[in-house]
Amino acid sequence: GNSVTQMEGPVTLSEEAFLTINCTYTATGYPSLFWYVQYPGEGLQLLLKATKADDKGSNKGFEATYRKETTSFHLEKGSVQVSDSAVYFCALSVTTGGGNKLTFGTGTQLKVEL
Amino acid sequence: NAGVTQTPKFRVLKTGQSMTLLCAQDMNHEYMYWYRQDPGMGLRLIHYSVGEGTTAKGEVPDGYNVSRLKKQNFLLGLESAAPSQTSVYFCASRRDSKQETQYFGPGTRLLVL
Numbered sequence: 001g002n003s004v005t006q007m008e009g010p011v012t013l014s015e016e017a018f019l020t021i022n023c024t025y026t027a028t029g030y031p032s033l034f035w036y037v038q039y040p041g042e043g044l045q046l047l048l049k050a051t052k053a054d055d056k057g058s059n060k061g062f063e064a065t066y067r068k069e070t071t072s073f074h075l076e077k078g079s080v081q082v083s084d085s086a087v088y089f090c091a092l093s094v095t096t097g098g099g100n101k102l103t104f105g106t107g108t109q110l111k112v113e114l
Numbered sequence: 115n116a117g118v119t120q121t122p123k124f125r126v127l128k129t130g131q132s133m134t135l136l137c138a139q140d141m142n143h144e145y146m147y148w149y150r151q152d153p154g155m156g157l158r159l160i161h162y163s164v165g166e167g168t169t170a171k172g173e174v175p176d177g178y179n180v181s182r183l184k185k186q187n188f189l190l191g192l193e194s195a196a197p198s199q200t201s202v203y204f205c206a207s208r209r210d211s212k213q214e215t216q217y218f219g220p221g222t223r224l225l226v227l
Contacts, residue, residue, distance in 0.1 A: 004156075032214050043118070043204055043218035044157075051214075089156060093214050100214060101147075101172065104156040 002027045006090050006105035013080055013112050021075040021108045023064075023090035031092040033057075033066050033073040034102070038087045047075075047088070080112045116140055118219035120205050126225045127195045135190040135222050137205030145208040146188035147172075147216065148180060150201040157204065163188055164211075195226045 007022040025031065032051045036044040048057030053068035062077045073090060090105040121136040137146065144165050149157040159172030161180040169180045177199060179191045188207075192199060202223050206216040 034214075036218075041220075043220045044206075045218070046215050049215070100145075100208075100211065101159055101162065102157075102216060104158075106154055106156040 002031070002092060002094060002103045004090050004092055004103055004105035006088075006108050009087075009107075009109035011108060011110050013110070015082055015112055015114055016079045017112075019075070019077040019080045019084075019110065021088055021090075021110070023073045023075065023105060025071050025073065025090075025092050027071075027092055027094055027103075029094045031094045033064070034091040034093065035062070035064055035073070035075050036089040036091060036104075038089065038107070040086070044089060080110070082112045082114060085110055085112045118205055118207055118217050120203075120219040120222050122222060123220070124223045124225075126227065127192075128227055129196060131195050132191070132193050133195065133224075134192075135203055135205075135224075137188045137190070137207075137219060138186055139188075139205075139207040139217070140186060141207060141209070141217070142185070143207035143217075144185075144210045145216075146182065147206040147208070148178070148188065148190045149204045149206065150174065151204060151221070152201050160190065160203075195224075197226045200224060200226045 034049045035047040037047045048059040050057040050066035056065045087107045089107045091102045118139045147162040148160040163182040166185040205219040208216045
């Protein structure tokens with residue numbers, strides 16, 4: 001079956017620090033990979049995605065590269081801000097006849113302090 | 115364009131009571147999903163729909179029913195609520211099979227006593 005493993009949180013960083021949140025996956029077929037972000041009290045929003053090996057997704061200073069050889073999709077940001085405090089979910093989707101369901105990791109909470 | 119909306123935002127139920135959660139989207143999306151979010155478990159798919167009049171089971175469908183009578187609405191029903199159904203419920207929609215991005219609603223917090 002499909003699964004996503006994320007590093008456990010919470011991750012606490014000072015403003016302007018470098019961020020890495022690890023994500024690895026197992027999947028049958030060729031998945032698309034996603035990072036979603038959930039700000040306090042809100043629903044999930046798509047942060048970035050990559051649909052094939054070696055693709056790099058990027059948005060709002062965040063980046064992640066689809067690494068097929070290591071089955072990974074690690075999220076990085078060079079300089080975090082307090083406003084980046086949120087829960088980050090890694091997810092995958094495999095094309096099937098049944099609605100392309102998303103499989104989520106357990107989420108990683110990020111806290112950024114001044 | 116409100117996107118995906120959910121009603122209610124918060125509800126408290128007693129064990130055995132029933133209720134319906136409403137999800138509405140104004141983007142003319144074909145696909146709709148219901149997830150539950152529990153601490154340490156991420157989001158798990160309850161039921162989904164690939165078009166008006168169709169529904170299918172997800173990962174954790176037991177104790178829930180759904181209906182998609184209109185394209186823009188996806189209802190999640192709990193016939194006899196149990197404490198194990200205490201959770202935050204998220205609805206999502208997706209344009210069609212060619213577009214993979216799902217758009218989420220703000221969530222419904224349900225407490226079953």
